[in-house]
Amino acid sequence: MTSQNSRQTLIIPALGGLYARLNDGVETLLRVIAGGFLAVHGSGKIVDPFGASEMVEGLGFYPGAFWSPLLAATEFFGGILIALGLLTRPAAFAGMIVLLVTVWFHWVTMGQGFSGAEKSLLWAAALAFFVVRGGNRHSIDARLGKAF
Template identity: 45%
Template structure:
């Protein structure tokens, strides 16, 4: 059994307890919200994206065939899953799917470029993989649709 945290300034315990659910909700909204435009690029060609056909061609160049199917699946997870994560609806399954998408992107696209994001490395994709994994494990938290419904995976 874990011991309660012993704070250097014990009076801050109640501050942390009150702010933690808000911080988790903010992080969840950001993680989900940042996925949405990437999905829109793949599905709809928005924000300078290549749409399903262009993204599908890129997917095939990486060895993911049929490319258009993979483009749709990744775009769906990013766009609709991003919205779901942001509002905290079916948080765990969508966050788990996003974790998979982000991990595959980190390994198949970015790993060969080293660590740093400036050179196209895996730094950015790796960070977002771990952020999505947090919500796959933790769930939507107190301020989520899942909590309001009283149901979670």
């Protein structure tokens, strides 16, 4: 258990062991799901890497022929790296930046406010967790004994 959890007194102390046993597994599950979903989301873009050129230029990212393939690679390959736990922190950081841009797009540019941006906010928060935390012991980073 982390030092924060050891300072807390559980209302049902018997659950402490369960929480400790599930901690790494649940964290790994979250990483695999977040990375996998990001890769699936980017799969359409990787098939047509220049397909989002107009959209990214509409957001002010010029030239679209540069930013569109970068967006596709960040989502697709970055998602795969996050799911595998390989170069977890830089892949999660890149994905988080993309998602924060989508927050701006939905909230400000499209004027949708929180309701339009909430999914991107949630994804960005999940990736921020892995930027700070890394891939955990069930990752390729851990198997290699190296982390960014």
